[in-house]
Amino acid sequence: MKSAISILRQCGIQPTPQRIAVVESVLISTAHPTADEILVFARKKCPTVSRATVYNTLNLLVEKRLIGMQAIREGAVVFDPNIQKHHHFIDEDTGDIYDIPWDQFEVRGRKAFEDFEILDVQVIMRGKRRKK
Amino acid sequence: MKSAISILRQCGIQPTPQRIAVVESVLISTAHPTADEILVFARKKCPTVSRATVYNTLNLLVEKRLIGMQAIREGAVVFDPNIQKHHHFIDEDTGDIYDIPWDQFEVRGRKAFEDFEILDVQVIMRGKRRKK
DNA sequence: CCTTTTTTCTTGACATCGTCTAAACCGATA
């Protein structure tokens, strides 16, 4: 995997210890962390990093399309290191979010939308993970 | 349209002036109001109603499946008087939410989910309304 | 009617999320 520094440079963002900590925290994650979860994680690498910097950096990364931002859960936006098109399943018991491969669904009839310019489509499922 | 009182009675919720004001505010709406927007509206009918009561009543209505609750926008949950299955389009410029008829999309491949019990599915589109 | 009990409502406190601002803090350059 590419280093955080080169990722930041490539996007024209000046690498700093704080930003590197945030990038490493969010890109390593396989889950869908909130900003405050990323803050906790980033402080393990850079103990002095502030909340504002984490928010600023995350917003920068979203702008540069290095990560996604999903408003699909109550309470807080979550960030998504997976920028491939995909769908989401949300476990209503735990709040956990699972990625669902893009081709798992067929979305049809999109042509009917003349009045709207569709920039993003996704299927959102909610339910419970079966106890097994 | 049914009166708010009979709707509440039918669900075993004691009708009170406060609850009636909330029910009328949210059921009359054709949009997707937030709790605070409903508070403002309800106060026109019942000026002393408090924030806590609005939140409590809305949660009651959601429990009884009289309205829907959608966590699809940043900042605040929105409530949805339309409880038929449907999809949503979100205008990223204005934050407006439009209902999309259920049969506008075909969602396939659902059988693949053995590990999950799917309680709700919807397609969420984001984009811009075309200026015309 | 008049109590008692239960339900509901309100107020205010509280926690969380996310943004903003002013000041401090670099690091490079002259």
Add this chain to the structure above:
DNA sequence: TATCGGTTTAGACGATGTCAAGAAAAAAGG
């Protein structure tokens, strides 16, 4: 050293949403 940009920080702020304690209102029972 002095200065100049960009970056970070701490804290204030507003908005969302929940909670607890007491006030108020409604129901129940005599």
